[in-house]
Amino acid sequence: MVKSVSKEGFVRFLPLGGWWGHVVLAQRLVIKTRRGDVLGVVGSKPPHELREEDRKRVLEIKDLYIDVGATSAWDARKKLDIRPGDTIVPDSPFTVMANPDLLLAKAWDNRIGCAIAAEVARRLKGVPHPNTLYVVGTAQEEVGLRGAQTASFKIQPDVGLALDVGIAHDTPGAEGDEKLGGGPLVVVYDATSIPNRGLLDLLLDTAKKLRIPLQFEAVERGGTDAGRIHLNGQGVPCLSLGIPARYIHSHVSIISRRDFESTVRVLVGLVKRLDRRTVNGLS
Numbered sequence: 001m002v003k004s005v006s007k008e009g010f011v012r013f014l015p016l017g018g019w020w021g022h023v024v025l026a027q028r029l030v031i032k033t034r035r036g037d038v039l040g041v042v043g044s045k046p047p048h049e050l051r052e053e054d055r056k057r058v059l060e061i062k063d064l065y066i067d068v069g070a071t072s073a074w075d076a077r078k079k080l081d082i083r084p085g086d087t088i089v090p091d092s093p094f095t096v097m098a099n100p101d102l103l104l105a106k107a108w109d110n111r112i113g114c115a116i117a118a119e120v121a122r123r124l125k126g127v128p129h130p131n132t133l134y135v136v137g138t139a140q141e142e143v144g145l146r147g148a149q150t151a152s153f154k155i156q157p158d159v160g161l162a163l164d165v166g167i168a169h170d171t172p173g174a175e176g177d178e179k180l181g182g183g184p185l186v187v188v189y190d191a192t193s194i195p196n197r198g199l200l201d202l203l204l205d206t207a208k209k210l211r212i213p214l215q216f217e218a219v220e221r222g223g224t225d226a227g228r229i230h231l232n233g234q235g236v237p238c239l240s241l242g243i244p245a246r247y248i249h250s251h252v253s254i255i256s257r258r259d260f261e262s263t264v265r266v267l268v269g270l271v272k273r274l275d276r277r278t279v280n281g282l283s
Contacts, residue, residue: 002031002086005077009070011040013061013088017142018222021059023250028091029066035081039091040068090251101257102180108255109248110141113163116242116260120267130275141225145192148225152232158279159199160229160238161267165255166217168244176217178244180256183213184263187240190219192227196237198282203239206269212262215244237282 003012011031024042031038044064047055066088070076077083092106105111117135124133134155138147152160166185169176178185186203188195207214223240230238243259 001088002082002084004084005070005073005082006065007073009068009072009076010043011066011068011076011082013064013066015061016087018249019061020249021061021064024061024064025059027251029088030091031066031068031082032087032089033081033083038068038080038082040066043067092251097254102254103257104252104254106251106253108245108253109165110163110242112165112245112255112260113242116163116263116267119260119264120271123264123268124271127272129272131271133271138225145223145225145228148228149232152229152236156233157229157236159274159282160226160232160236161270162224162226162229162238162240163263163267164224164240164242165245165248165253166215166219166242167248168246168254170244171246178215178217180244180246180254181258182215182244183259184241184266185215185217185244185259187224187226188216188218190223190227190240191221192223193230193238193240195226195239196230196282199237199239202273202278203241203266203270206273207266210265210269212266214266235283237279 001014001016003014005011025044027042029040029042031040042064043066044059068076068080068082070080090106094103094105097104114137121133121135134157136151136155138151140146141148166178166187168178168180170179184207186200188200204214226238226240230236241263243255243263246254
């Protein structure tokens with residue numbers, strides 16, 4: 001978000017979530033003002049003028065700025081109506097890649113979680129199952145799981161399923177087996193929650209019956225909305241899963257459409273099996 005505007009008309013900004021300075025530099029951004037979108041580019045000192053020790057240093061967002069083409073603070077504030085607190089988003093259009101199974105776009109983390117949840121609800125419409133299904137798109141997960149806390153307090157769920165992305169490790173230099181096209185990615189541990197064992201076993205059995213291969217990940221830093229949902233009331237059986245994605249927390253990330261489809265299928269099957277007796281047996 002916008003932090004301030006310099007007297008020369010350059011915009012200083014703050015990260016919302018885990019942005020790394022190196023992936024932000026030289027990228028196109030859009031500042032969302034009340035009058036409309038303002039395009040800008042992230043700038044910094046040219047490499048020709050960097051000292052040798054500066055070339056080796058990780059760039060910090062506090063040292064970067066956004067050039068919106070303004071000539072003064074008055075120009076940026078009055079003409080473009082840029083104000084502190086305005087949201088900034090990457091300028092990165094959705095693209096189907098040469099391999100049509102792979103989809104490139106900004107913010108798959110976590111727009112794809114919302115898409116999975118919506119599609120599960122759509123496929124369960126008019127289909128007999130023993131549940132009342134709530135589909136929630138939470139806010140501010142990246143800055144403290146805040147929306148998950150208020151949403152779970154509002155709904156008081158019996159079971160919570162957090163849908164997110166995981167990190168694909170099928171690129172050069174990556175360490176791990178998770179890959180695009182390998183199926184749903186199940187979180188067996190993260191820094192905010194450990195899945196309910198009974199719910200995890202039920203998911204594994206459902207995937208086996210549907211012949212859907214699963215992948216697994218452990219996240220030692222960071223977490224998902226399950227980290228707040230499972231603490232609601234006297235405790236809620238929770239599980240976090242989703243799909244692998246390449247290059248998360250950057251301007252572009254890549255997912256597999258096949259992973260989306262298989263995750264929707266296993267979730268539909270899981271919801272159908274969560275009757276009262278089964279849910280009571282989870283706690």
